[in-house]
């Protein structure tokens with residue numbers, strides 16, 4: 001094997017059922033007494049918070065609640081959270097929920113030690129602008145999909161510029177990821193489906209990425225297997241702890257992979273759509289996924305065969321090419337079994353403007369990481385097939 005490889009994972013990962021009971025000792029381990037507790041109203045209403053606030057109180061930790069995080073959080077929301085963080089004299093952040101509260105919490109963590117507002121750091125052009133390490137940020141996911149608890153990016157929307165971009169920095173990586181499958185039990189079927197499919201996309205894109213290598217591939221192929229085995233049950237029988245455990249682990253392993261390889265064609269295509277139409281990230285990824293996979297297949301035939309096997313397809317006696325196509329069929333079947341809408345138009349995406357958008361997407365770094373790079377015309381064809 002030849003090549004140059006790097007692997008980054010600075011977050012301390014704590015994973016077990018009931019691990020949430022340890023949050024008090026983890027928070028006090030940083031020598032801090034007052035944390036901003038960032039979440040959204042959905043999580044606050046689902047009764048998850050008591051499991052975390054009780055042990056924090058017992059450990060003598062003060063918390064200030066910020067529960068105003070919306071789906072696809074904006075730079076303005078982050079700035080508001082920062083104002084509260086500063087005026088209340090907080091010393092660290094505990095972010096609880098899906099990707100939105102975690103990305104908000106991670107952003108507050110770096111803005112607490114760096115000047116300016118969230119929009120000053122948004123987008124890949126601002127890479128390197130964050131000079132100071134974050135305050136302690138503890139992330140507690142209540143969905144299984146984004147892996148925001150371990151990644152080096154926080155994705156935010158800027159409604160004024162109509163864009164959805166990331167704050168990228170090695171300093172934005174959370175200090176601790178506290179994962180407890182029991183906290184995902186109350187997540188309703190639709191967000192379970194969408195976040196789970198996001199995890200599957202992460203795993204497949206990272207596995208296919210030209211940046212992948214044997215360490216990342218071991219993680220992401222296992223994540224694909226776990227998602228294939230557990231996502232249907234997690235959606236249709238959310239009380240099943242084994243399925244919730246399998247999906248939370250799938251999300252984490254996929255994140256460990258794509259934190260290092262980055263993603264490729266699917267997220268390159270859906271990123272701008274999410275910014276324009278404010279639609280559910282995981283759902284639109286999964287709608288685009290089989291079409292993008294069909295396009296990329298010639299660039300990674302043997303990997304597709306492995307994906308098919310990981311998803312439970314019997315490929316014995318099939319040619320490598322036919323076996324590879326089974327991976328796409330398995331992904332489509334999984335999405336159908338859990339009720340994913342068939343086209344992007346369900347979320348209001350219109351054909352108008354896609355030609356121009358395809359040109360922008362073709363220049364995205366994630367397209368360049370795909371096993372087969374797409375031209376603007378080929379991206380437009382994928383869009384049309386996915387509409």
Ligand SMILES: [Fe+2]
Nearest residue numbers: 146198202281
């Ligand atoms: Fe994603």
